[in-house]
Amino acid sequence: MPPKILYLIRHGQAEHNLSSHPSSNNYHDPSSIPDPPLTTWGYVQAARLSRALPPFSPSSTLIVVSPLRRTLQTALHFPPEIPRVLLPELQECGGSQCDTGSPRSRLAEEFGEEVVRQLGEGWERKEGRCGVGKQVVDERARWVRDWLWEREEEVVVVVSHGDFMRHLILTPPETSWYNTVSWNHADDAIL
Numbered sequence: 001m002p003p004k005i006l007y008l009i010r011h012g013q014a015e016h017n018l019s020s021h022p023s024s025n026n027y028h029d030p031s032s033i034p035d036p037p038l039t040t041w042g043y044v045q046a047a048r049l050s051r052a053l054p055p056f057s058p059s060s061t062l063i064v065v066s067p068l069r070r071t072l073q074t075a076l077h078f079p080p081e082i083p084r085v086l087l088p089e090l091q092e093c094g095g096s097q098c099d100t101g102s103p104r105s106r107l108a109e110e111f112g113e114e115v116v117r118q119l120g121e122g123w124e125r126k127e128g129r130c131g132v133g134k135q136v137v138d139e140r141a142r143w144v145r146d147w148l149w150e151r152e153e154e155v156v157v158v159v160s161h162g163d164f165m166r167h168l169i170l171t172p173p174e175t176s177w178y179n180t181v182s183w184n185h186a187d188d189a190i191l
Helices: 040-052 069-075 104-111 134-150 162-168
Strands: 005-010 061-065 084-086 155-160 188-190
Touching: 005 162, 040 069, 061 069, 069 104, 069 155, 134 162, 155 162
Parallel strands: 005 155, 061 084, 061 155
Antiparallel strands: 005 188
16 A cells, blocks of 8 residues: 555634624524534635645545535535545534534535435434444544545545544543644644
């Protein structure tokens, strides 16, 4: 197996990342926004990031994307000729509405059937390997690491979520540095 370059990218700023102060009259719980889309600034961040990355060869590169709207919208900024895989296992860790994806039919309306053809109905249910809870998420992250390792592409670009990527890179929450591993919006890491 050739050496592999792995780019880990957090989605651009999404609507749930904006919140008013709890004491204000306009306060809303950001976790209650169902599968939030990118903000205007999130689209700008995604476009800037895609231009900052090196050119990729479609024959040796794969883009792997969490099927939530904000990650799909971020990935739209990458060259369309590069193959993509929508991987439900890359979805965010929590069970709140902002961490739960939209049904396949809604994603097909927004992104097109060709984009979501790989997704099964009910992919968005937080159950089985895609459930919530530390043990389940740790196991899911291990599964994703194994899946990525087995890929034959030389370059794999992963577009996912900050909390899940902490698990993916083996940052256990019980360590004192868990919260210091920060993923800014449209941030990337090369491994």
